[in-house]
Amino acid sequence: MSSHHCGAKQYRDQFMNIVTVYSGNQQVYANLYQGYAAEFSKIIGDKPDEYGLFEIYPTLGDAVTGYLLYIDGVPAALTAIETKAPNEFEICDFYVVPYFRKNKVGKQFISELFEHLKGSWEIKQVLGADHAVKFWREVVNDYTSGNYVEDQYQDEKWGLVTRQCFNHDGIAK
Numbered sequence: 001m002s003s004h005h006c007g008a009k010q011y012r013d014q015f016m017n018i019v020t021v022y023s024g025n026q027q028v029y030a031n032l033y034q035g036y037a038a039e040f041s042k043i044i045g046d047k048p049d050e051y052g053l054f055e056i057y058p059t060l061g062d063a064v065t066g067y068l069l070y071i072d073g074v075p076a077a078l079t080a081i082e083t084k085a086p087n088e089f090e091i092c093d094f095y096v097v098p099y100f101r102k103n104k105v106g107k108q109f110i111s112e113l114f115e116h117l118k119g120s121w122e123i124k125q126v127l128g129a130d131h132a133v134k135f136w137r138e139v140v141n142d143y144t145s146g147n148y149v150e151d152q153y154q155d156e157k158w159g160l161v162t163r164q165c166f167n168h169d170g171i172a173k
Contacts, residue, residue, distance in 0.1 A: 021066030036095035043128040076100040087119030120167040
């Protein structure tokens with residue numbers, strides 16, 4: 001995963017390509033992020049700045065790596081993944097452009113990254129993001145064959161969150 005190109009494959013008559021965000025494509029990430037932030041703005045009480053832009057959080061770099069999914073050459077999704085410790089990952093942001101929310105594109109995107117980044121995973125959804133809870137339950141349940149833990153807790157930044165956790169050690173793959 002050290003190169004900017006994570007892998008390309010054919011999926012349901014579409015050419016999918018996952019790339020790491022770097023200086024040459026960070027504007028694409030920033031552009032897609034605006035749709036993500038707008039979608040969640042009401043739920044988390046965030047508003048744009050005087051230029052109409054939402055702040056990108058968390059900032060990519062150091063422990064947080066961004067990934068973009070391209071479908072047939074078009075940017076279709078983003079994710080930001082924090083490496084909390086060696087082989088310990090948390091999904092900070094995940095967004096699929098509404099046009100591409102079909103054919104399980106988001107599920108395929110994150111499943112590819114689960115395969116590349118083996119270890120323990122944590123995924124959180126804020127209160128009110130019921131569509132996200134439903135999506136992550138299905139994705140994690142299918143990926144782990146039900147071998148995961150879900151709970152709710154009071155997060156310092158986000159308040160009450162729903163969380164799914166799993167570890168590759170506990171999955172027969």
